[in-house]
Every structure is written in C-alpha cells, then in structure tokens.
Amino acid sequence: MKIGIPKEIKNNENRVGMTPAGVAELVKHGHAVYVQHTAGENSGFPDQHYIEAGAEILPAIEDVYGIADMIVKVKEPIEPEYPLVRKGQVVFTYFHFACDRELTEAMMKSGGVCIAYETVQLADGSLPLLIPMSEVAGRMATINGAYYLQKTKGGKGKLICGVPGVRPAKVLVLGGGIVGQAAARVAAGMGADVVIADISLPQLRKLSVEMPPNVNTIYSSRHNIKRELHDVDIVVGSVLIPGDKAPHLITRDMLRLMEPGTVLVDVAIDQGGCFETSHPTTHSDPVYTVDGIVHYAVANIPGAVPYTSTMALTNATLRYVVALADKGWQKACEEDEALARGLNIVDGKIVFKAVADVFGL
Numbered sequence: 542m543k544i545g546i547p548k549e550i551k552n553n554e555n556r557v558g559m560t561p562a563g564v565a566e567l568v569k570h571g572h573a574v575y576v577q578h579t580a581g582e583n584s585g586f587p588d589q590h591y592i593e594a595g596a597e598i599l600p601a602i603e604d605v606y607g608i609a610d611m612i613v614k615v616k617e618p619i620e621p622e623y624p625l626v627r628k629g630q631v632v633f634t635y636f637h638f639a640c641d642r643e644l645t646e647a648m649m650k651s652g653g654v655c656i657a658y659e660t661v662q663l664a665d666g667s668l669p670l671l672i673p674m675s676e677v678a679g680r681m682a683t684i685n686g687a688y689y690l691q692k693t694k695g696g697k698g699k700l701i702c703g704v705p706g707v708r709p710a711k712v713l714v715l716g717g718g719i720v721g722q723a724a725a726r727v728a729a730g731m732g733a734d735v736v737i738a739d740i741s742l743p744q745l746r747k748l749s750v751e752m753p754p755n756v757n758t759i760y761s762s763r764h765n766i767k768r769e770l771h772d773v774d775i776v777v778g779s780v781l782i783p784g785d786k787a788p789h790l791i792t793r794d795m796l797r798l799m800e801p802g803t804v805l806v807d808v809a810i811d812q813g814g815c816f817e818t819s820h821p822t823t824h825s826d827p828v829y830t831v832d833g834i835v836h837y838a839v840a841n842i843p844g845a846v847p848y849t850s851t852m853a854l855t856n857a858t859l860r861y862v863v864a865l866a867d868k869g870w871q872k873a874c875e876e877d878e879a880l881a882r883g884l885n886i887v888d889g890k891i892v893f894k895a896v897a898d899v900f901g902l
Contacts, residue, residue, distance in 0.1 A: 542866040543573045545609025546591075547602045548580040551616045553824035555583035555847035556854065558614040558634070561594040563855040563862070568595030572866045577605045584847040606630075611870075613862055615854065616841060617644055628652030628888070631870050633862065635659055635674075638885055638896045639786045640813035645900060649889045654870055658858065659811075660783055660893060661883035668783060669879070670861070672719050673853035677843040679723025679779065682806045683712065685837055686775035687731065689804045689828055695835045697802035699774055702732030709733045710774035715761065715790050715815060717744045720779035720808050722752075728775075729753040736769055766790060770798040778807045778815035785895040786813040793817050793831075801833030810838040 544567060546558045557580050559567075564574045574596040578588060588598050599605050606612060606625035614634040618626060620643075626632055629652065636657040638645045648655050658670035668675075683701075690710060692698030703709035712728040714721045717739035728735045729752065737752070738761035739745055745758040752758075759765050770776075770791075780787050787809040796818065807819040814820070818831045821840040828837050843850035861880055864873040874881040885893040891902055 542869075543575065543608055543610045544862070544866060545605040545612045546574065546576040546580055546596075547605045547612065547614055547622075548577040549615055550602070550621065551619055551841065551844075554616050554841050554844045556615040556841075556844055556851045557581040557584045557586065557847070558612075558854075559859075559862070560584075560851055560855045561586055561590040561596075563859045564591055564596045565594040566859060566863060567866060570863060570867055573597070575599050575605050575608055577602055581851075584851040586851070611862075611865060613858070615844075615851075617641070618648070620647075623647040623651065626651040626653040629654065631656065631865060633658070633858070633865065633883075635811070636885055637811045638891075638893070639899045640811070642900055645886070645891070645896065648886050649891065652889055653886070654884070654888070655886040656865075656870065656880070656883040657885045657893075658883070660885060661861065661879050662783060663879045670854075670857050670883075671781075673857045674843045674850065675719035676723050677846060677850050677853060678808050679720040679777075680727045681842045681845065682720070682724045682777045682779070682808050683727040683731065683733075683775070685827075685839075685842070686712070686777060686804045686806045689835050689837055690774060690802075692802070695802065695828065695830060696804055697774060697800065701728070701775070711736070711772055712775045712777065713738065713766075713769050713773045714777045714779060715766070716779035716781065716809075717741065717748050717758070718779060718781060720781070721777065722748070724777040724779060724808075725752060725756050728777075729756050733775075738766060738769075761790070763790075767795060767798060770795060771800075773799060773803060775804045775806065776816075778805065778809050778819075780809055780815045781812060783895070786899055787815040789815060789817040791816045791818075796832045796834045799834055802835065804835045804837065807836065807838040808842065810840050814838060
C-alpha cells in the first residue's frame with residue numbers, strides 16, 4: 542500500500558502523523574511511505590530521518606494526497622485539504638465530526654473512507670488512540686490553567702501550590718476519565734486542593750483509593766458542581782462521550798457564581814466543549830474572557846509539545862496502521878471490532894450513529 546504523511550496545516554499544529562520509527566516498520570512490511578517535505582521538522586524529526594527509515598520525501602501536500610492510498614495524520618483535514626481527499630482513499634486521523642458539520646459534509650462529498658482515532662474502541666470501552674493524547678492534554682490542562690491563573694494573564698493572581706501560610710489554589714476537574722485523572726494528578730503533585738466530579742460511582746470509588754490524599758471526589762450533578770464554584774480557581778472540563786458532542790456542565794448563568802479571574806480549561810472543545818461559553822481557540826490566541834472568567838479552549842493542546850505527543854501517538858496508532866496497510870481497510874475492520882468502531886464515513890455515508898444523530902442524518 543502507498544501511505545502518505547502530510548504536513549499538518551492547522552494553526553500551530555506541530556505534531557506529525559508518524560515518527561521515522563513507525564515509517565521503518567511500514568517499510569519492513571513492504572509498503573511505500575511518502576512524507577511531505579518538513580512534515581516532521583516541528584516535532585524534532587527532520588526529513589533525513591524519514592529518508593533513512595525508507596520513506597520518499599515529496600515537496601507538496603497535493604503530491605502526498607495524490608499518490609497515497611491511505612493518509613495518516615494527526616488533526617482533521619481543514620478546508621484547503623477537502624478537495625484533496627478522493628473517493629476510496631482512507632484517511633486515518635482525529636476527526637471529531639460531531640462538532641463540525643462542514644467537515645462532515647466535505648468528507649461525505651469526497652467519497653473517502655474516514656476512520657477516526659477517537660472512536661476506535663476496545664471491548665472494555667477504552668479508547669486506545671485517544672488515551673495517549675488525553676494523557677498529554679490532561680497534564681497540559683493543569684499546567685496551562687496554573688499559568689493563566691497569574692494576574693498578568695488575566696487570572697486571580699494565585700500560585701497554584703500556595704506557600705507556607707497561604708492556601709493553595711482549588712482545582713475542580715469535571716470527568717474522572719483519562720484526561721481528568723491526568724489533570725488531577727498533576728494538580729495534586731503541584732500542591733493544589735483538587736476535586737474530581739464524575740457520574741460513575743465505581744469510578745469515584747476507584748479514584749478515591751488511587752488518587753493522592755489532596756484529591757477528593759464528588760458525584761457530578763448540577764447542584765454539586767454549583768456548590769464547588771464559589772471558591773474554585775481552575776476548572777478543567779474533561780467530559781467525553783465517544784463520537785458525540787460533549788454536554789454543557791457549566792452554563793453561562795453559572796459563570797456569575799465564580800470569582801473574576803477564575804480559569805476554565807475546556808479539554809473537551811474538540812467535541813464541542815463542556816462549558817456553554819466555550820469556543821475553539823488556538824495556540825497563538827489561546828484565551829478570552831467572558832463575564833470576568835478566563836476561558837482556555839485550544840483545540841489541539843498536545844500540539845504544544847509535539848515531540849512527546851507524536852511519539853506517544855505513533856506508539857498507539859502503529860499497530861492499526863500496519864493492519865490497515867497489510868489487509869486493506871475492509872478486511873482489517875472485519876477482523877478487528879475496535880478498529881471497525883473507528884469507521885465514521887464510508888463512500889459518502891455516515892456509518893457512526895452518534896455523528897448521524899447529531900446532524901439528523
């Protein structure tokens with residue numbers, strides 16, 4: 542199979558779809574890999590590393606899409622890429638269709654086979670291709686929240702860990718999944734008072750045993766969340782419904798319950814966001830303020846640490862990329878139920894129910 546690795550063109554997206562080590566594995570399996578010139582440069586992987594791994598370097602993104610049977614990338618195609626996807630071409634990436642009708646319709650029109658990292662799901666309900674980026678995003682959520690808590694950045698002017706004689710900041714984490722756990726552990730490690738809210742009692746029991754002593758758990762209800770907001774300093778939104786839009790757990794009217802300078806970090810923004818007042822931001826313009834509350838809603842948080850993120854992503858995706866290349870997408874999905882759940886659009890039709898339901902299709 543011919544596999545293409547294009548350069549990401551989304552704002553400040555520095556990751557790349559595959560490391561040279563991943564390319565070498567595909568070449569070992571007899572596949573041809575085409576990498577766009579400088580695609581891996583911002584992740585710390587120069588063209589020469591890909592050449593040594595057996596890839597061919599192509600000058601332009603059009604060349605990569607034009608030759609490849611399968612495109613492997615990080616973020617969803619954006620408007621300049623829409624016409625490059627052709628009928629029958631496999632595109633394997635994060636799509637997050639549920640919050641982007643324009644993208645959904647463009648990929649339906651393309652006739653391509655869209656396999657979304659975020660909906661590949663194992664029998665136990667875990668999301669193996671979302672986990673590594675969730676781990677990065679959760680850690681970064683707390684780090685960024687602490688940064689924007691500074692008065693010079695619009696925050697309350699609090700140090701997240703406090704100092705002797707001065708209380709640390711309070712961090713509320715909405716969602717006890719991979720992102721939430723990562724955010725809570727970093728916040729706890731930095732010395733904050735941490736509260737995790739979740740609707741799963743078994744998960745809350747597990748977290749209450751496994752988390753550090755400065756992490757407490759509460760059942761996630763509107764009433765309980767509102768009670769926590771009057772003295773919270775950072776809120777991390779990390780609720781995920783696979784393939785579907787995230788629920789709004791903090792509404793516009795709830796902002797008035799918080800003190801000015803409180804920081805909201807919406808990690809769920811790829812899926813529409815779990816704060817009603819959220820809208821996607823970029824690394825070059827990451828925050829905005831609504832009613833005195835700072836909102837950080839960067840849609841590709843792991844893109845800020847591309848070396849770590851690309852390594853972690855390739856570690857997770859490579860086995861699936863190899864299966865798709867070795868067997869073709871149909872046989873690979875027939876033999877692997879988890880990979881089959883990644884199918885979102887095939888030949889102009891939505892084949893993932895949550896996405897179809899969002900758009901009434």
